[in-house]
Amino acid sequence: MEIKGKTILITGGTAGIGLEAAKQFLAAGANVIITGRSQDKLDAAKNIYPALTIFKSDAANADDAQNLYNKIEEMGGIDILYNNAGVMGKPLNLGIADAKHFEVAANEMNINYLGVIRMNNLFIEMLKSRNEDAIINTSSLLSYVPLNLAPTYCASKVAVRFYTVSLRNHLQLIKCKVKVFELSPPVVATEMTSGIDQKSITPEKLVNALITGIRKDKFIIRVGLSKLLYIFSRLSPWLTFKILNPKVNASLLQA
Numbered sequence: 001m002e003i004k005g006k007t008i009l010i011t012g013g014t015a016g017i018g019l020e021a022a023k024q025f026l027a028a029g030a031n032v033i034i035t036g037r038s039q040d041k042l043d044a045a046k047n048i049y050p051a052l053t054i055f056k057s058d059a060a061n062a063d064d065a066q067n068l069y070n071k072i073e074e075m076g077g078i079d080i081l082y083n084n085a086g087v088m089g090k091p092l093n094l095g096i097a098d099a100k101h102f103e104v105a106a107n108e109m110n111i112n113y114l115g116v117i118r119m120n121n122l123f124i125e126m127l128k129s130r131n132e133d134a135i136i137n138t139s140s141l142l143s144y145v146p147l148n149l150a151p152t153y154c155a156s157k158v159a160v161r162f163y164t165v166s167l168r169n170h171l172q173l174i175k176c177k178v179k180v181f182e183l184s185p186p187v188v189a190t191e192m193t194s195g196i197d198q199k200s201i202t203p204e205k206l207v208n209a210l211i212t213g214i215r216k217d218k219f220i221i222r223v224g225l226s227k228l229l230y231i232f233s234r235l236s237p238w239l240t241f242k243i244l245n246p247k248v249n250a251s252l253l254q255a
């Protein structure tokens with residue numbers, strides 16, 4: 001797929017992977033729109049990359065998403081919707097009753113999974129009307145094996161991965177040409193993973209792989225450890241679970 005000249009909307013584009021993606025898609029000749037919940041972070045991103053279009057919009061909020069759609073429609077629409085916004089709750093011990101279990105899971109599902117469905121549903125007809133268009137959904141290496149420190153986050157990413165397979169298939173059934181990419185990152189050095197002691201890659205390396213994958217129409221883009229973990233989890237789910245969840249991590253679960 002050609003990137004030059006396309007207009008891309010990146011949700012959660014003010015930090016981490018989303019901000020790096022904004023930089024690289026601009027460099028590749030795309031028009032880039034980013035969203036986020038913090039106006040300060042949006043302004044800071046615009047300061048660094050003045051060519052960006054910024055909109056304050058919460059992916060978990062239906063009114064925000066509708067307003068965003070209306071503004072983007074007025075501007076002439078988008079060719080690529082990149083669902084990047086995501087959150088991970090603090091580690092909790094699910095075996096000890098706590099109202100936070102529901103709060104954390106609801107927040108993660110609302111942003112990471114339901115937010116993706118809402119955005120895709122809003123933009124799908126717009127995308128269908130374009131010449132060459134795509135949706136990028138963000139899953140994770142943690143959609144293959146659960147991490148004890150982030151159980152409901154992992155569940156939200158499994159949901160995104162399964163949903164993405166069905167969305168791609170449903171579009172094919174109606175002979176629709178919208179391309180559906182799944183980006184499955186490994187551990188990437190961003191604010192989200194600052195408390196996780198695992199080997200990480202840079203957002204730059206991840207986004208390089210994403211852009212290469214898009215250009216080659218590679219619809220499932222597993223990067224680095226994500227590729228390995230996918231294979232190992234198929235061969236030995238139990239061993240992969242043990243490697244990802246060393247005993248020492250148990251002490252990090254808050255009571």
Ligand SMILES: NC(=O)c1ccc[n+]([C@@H]2O[C@H](COP(=O)([O-])OP(=O)(O)OC[C@H]3O[C@@H](n4cnc5c(N)ncnc54)[C@H](OP(=O)(O)O)[C@@H]3O)[C@@H](O)[C@H]2O)c1
Pocket residue numbers: 011012013014015016017018035036037038041057058059060083084085086087111112138139140141184185186187188189190191192193
């Ligand atoms: N980092 C990793 O190792 C890793 C691995 C696998 C998958 N992923 C996935 O990759 C994506 C990006 O992760 P990251 O590490 O770059 O995270 P990050 O550094 O924490 O950045 C998250 C971005 O999303 C925005 N955001 C969060 N909630 C939002 C919402 N409800 N609506 C709109 N924007 C929102 C944040 O800005 P505001 O807070 O101002 O809204 C920020 O711009 C996520 O989907 C994550 O699950 C990350």
